[in-house]
Every structure is written in C-alpha cells, then in structure tokens.
Amino acid sequence: AIFVPCGGGGLLAGIAVLAKALRPDIKIIGVEPEDAASMTTAVRGGKRQTLDQVGIFADGVAVKMPGELTFELIKQHVDDFVTVSTDEICAAMKDLFDDTRAIAEPSGAVAAAGIKKWAAQQDAKNLTLINIVSGANMNFDRLRYVAERTAKACSPSPSRKSPAPSSTSAPCSARTTSPNSATATSRRSGRKSSSASN
Secondary structure: OEEEEOOOOHHHHHHHHHHHHHOOOOOEEEEEEHHHOHHHHHHHHOOOOOOOOOOOOOHHHOOOOOOHHHHHHHHHHOOEEEEEOHHHHHHHHHHHHHHHOOOOOHHHHHHHHHHHHHHHOOOOOOOOOEEOOOOOOOOHHHHHHHHHHHHHHHOOOOOOOOOOOOOOOOOOOOOOOOOOOOEEEOOOOOOEEEOOOO
C-alpha cells in the first residue's frame, strides 16, 4: 500500500493513476487531517462539497473543496482514506526525524501519521507499506542559520583553542542535505526512507 497526503488531490490522483496502471494490486490510501478532510468527505459522500472551515496546522493540505478533475480520478483509483489528528501528525514528525533525520513540516508528515494509524488496525503481517513525505519541508533561512552556526562552532579561532563540544551542541561532522534530496538515511539503522516533493 502507498499512503499519500491529500489536499486538493493532485499528488494523490497522479500517484494512484500511475501505480494502478503498473500494479493494480497495490492499494492507494489517501491521508488527510481530521479537521481538513475535504476529499474524504467528498468521496464517501459521492460529491464535492465545501467545508465550512479547515484546520491550519497542516496548512499545505488544508483545502475546503477538492479539485474537480482530481476528485473524479481519486474516486476511480484510490482504495481508502485515513484521517489523522494533530497529535498524530506531531508524533509522525518526531518519528520521521528520529528514524530518518528527515525534517518534515506538518503537511509532509500527514502520510506518515496515516501509515502508523492504518497499520496498527491491521491483523496482517509482513506488509510492504510506503508513505510519501511531501511539502515545504525545509526553511532555507533556518537552514542557512544552522549551517553558519555549525561552521563557526567548528572553526578553531587562531587566538584561542576551540572549546570541547558540549553534549547539546551540533557535532562538527553533521552534514546538511538538500531539501530536494530523494532519500534520507537513518544514522542509527541505515534504512532508507523515500520522499517525494509536491
């Protein structure tokens, strides 16, 4: 199964159409926040409708009304939907960082929250499950700030010896990866987690 975050539905529709053309047996599951589940509501109700309001925590998928074309494609090709709470999204953001060192915004962690919730409800074992990490997952100003601080901390001053690194400071060997990187590797386990960009 492939778990895909859904706002207007473009990413979900595109992945669903391609995956089903290549492997019809793959399940495609859309994931939305509970407080912005416009596509889930539309598909289960049989028609598009405008939500009165949407939550803004996962603002990249906070859509009041799904797209017309994407709605039609998703009705045909998506197998199921999962909705997740703000707390579940927060937990998924932490898990993504702990497991893969990927820094995901709330919208980017929605599918990871969905995969955890869905998997916990299944009796089947040895399933192959994939979740898409998407969204604006890196703040370039923050990234530049962290890189400058790390470089400054790691460069010995000619007038004094460098202080011993504290347990709370960033290690000098820490590497910064591009936000467009296709994979993130866990330092602890060596596993790779695929990510895609909206």
